[in-house]
Amino acid sequence: MTKFTPTQPDAAGRFGEFGGRYVPETLIPALEELNSAFQEALADEGFRSELDRLLQNYVGRVTPLTPCPQLSSSAGGATILLKREDLAHTGAHKINNTIGQTLLAKRMGKKRIIAETGAGQHGVATATACALFGLPCEVYMGAEDARRQRLNVFRMRILGATVHEVNSGSRTLKDATNEAMRDWMGSVGETHYILGSVVGPHPFPWIVREFQSVIGKECREQCLNERGRLPEAVVACVGGGSNAAGIFHPFLSDEKVRLIGVEAGGRGPEQGEHAAPLSHGSPGVLHGSRSFVLQDEWGQTADVHSCSAGLDYPGVGPEHAAWHAAERVEYSSVSDEAALEAMQLLARTEGILCALETAHAVSAALCLAAELGKGAELVINLSGRGDKDMTEVARLIEGIEL
């Protein structure tokens, strides 16, 4: 493989031909303000040390790197290791970004926070950070998602956030994102919008990846210190792609480390049956940036499906599109069924209940472990815990309502 140099977005916010700022002019001044503020914050040792302190004594970082002997032997090959983001506060990697962005919003003097959420994990992580910093928080959530994830809706309310159910369009994550952007169009002066993934207009994909790359930095160091070597492969699930971008980025220059992103294959490769734009989509514009998208022949966003609400999104981060085009990261997809099986296997062999999103990466890693063979090592980014999914899993595998 040729040497790949980690990318930063160019001045126009592009990773090669992907990225950019496809939003109405009303938002451009806010994006420019955010871009400058973020650059200044990154260069400010005070900001970085406050963030590090919070990540350590509030989020609970460093998260462990857990070897999985039983899962490895049932896969029959490479040693599988888990980067345990499920052990971060609130149960998923989303908190790394929301703590960072809320700290940034405070620094910018913003008085109010808004966010979109799909499964509710980013909403909960945003509500958590806002409670910690004493900022009012409003979360937009598709009415269909709110119905499927009532527990998370209630968690957000208990944390003091207001949840707006969105009844437009398909009433899921993409519509919640539209509604959050509409709010921001009219409130840009005093409101910061905490986007939850490496998507949206520049500088969001860059900001979210920077805050999430703590995962990969820790992981790479743990591999070297605890295993004495770098792994043969790193595997992560990809919806918008924040956990994958976070763990991949620090490994990009390690040309011998294969990086594998796993999309939601749903029920099959036909349009509408999956949520895998890098596997089955093509370049296009959605939610402020150019990336791979699932659209019909007229540019209308296609219907998507995944058993996992967190992967149920018709786009993907522009930096992933650039890594895909440069062939630095391999992207594949895993079906609903295979993900459900992998979730159960991991639970039974290692006593770790992962999120349905994460289970897609686990499934792909099981095949890869066999392919790599004994002596090899691979890391799965265990992006979140599975408690939130139990109602849906019970419905899918046993046909029962909890």
Next chain:
Amino acid sequence: MSEHANNRITRIFEEHRQANTKALMPFVVGGHPTPDSLPTVIKAMDDAGADIIEIGFPFSDPIADGPVIAAAMHEALQNQVTPGKILESISAVRPHIKAGLVAMLSVSITDRLGRASFLDRAVNAGLDGVILPDLDPEQAPDVANLCDQRGLSLGLLVGPATTGSRLTSILDSCRGFVYLLARAGITGESKAAPEVEARVTELRKVTKLPIACGFGIGSPSQVEAVTKHADAAIVGSALVRRLQNTTDPASCASTFVQELRTGLAQPAR
């Protein structure tokens, strides 16, 4: 730029300038309220004195639009309305009207079809210009070139906080007119009287292009408040809401356009 002297939008604004009158730009959603209503609605508004008609192409994820227009777009998409069908409707009505016709659509649509290829189809259908509200500002000069090659106008958005070098570069890429946002936020009716005097005065210092002003304008008095200063008033949600609730879209559009026209600022005596 010479192509633009023949552009219908440029000519319409030039006529108004010479007569010291102002223009009305009603906005409708293509394929709304019914998939086939567009030609008759356009014809009725033309007859009622609309100067330039803006046709919004329904999009699945319209982030700049308020509830009224977003719902109309969603309904049109449910009724299988496509950009291709809207272009057919436009080309059917074009020979029968004198108003300028401008398409407003997301770059998600133009980029799926290919920008040059979409603009070719727009010209062939008889459109006089396009408004691309979510165009990446970095790409505006390229799109302005594509429009120049085809004699199309290009209305780019200028917001309440657009100043300095960004304002200059947006104005450099506008063709035919400037689309001034009367306020921050999304499309939709507003009770407040739009205050655009200061903004228009500022813009006049840096551009000779006509200024069309939209967002939150929905009554004759608001049309008047805007056209006291700007060259045209754009009215969207108030019209779309009326079309949503009528059984006779053509006469509804005609009546409302006549009513709005009473608000157009009169020449100074």
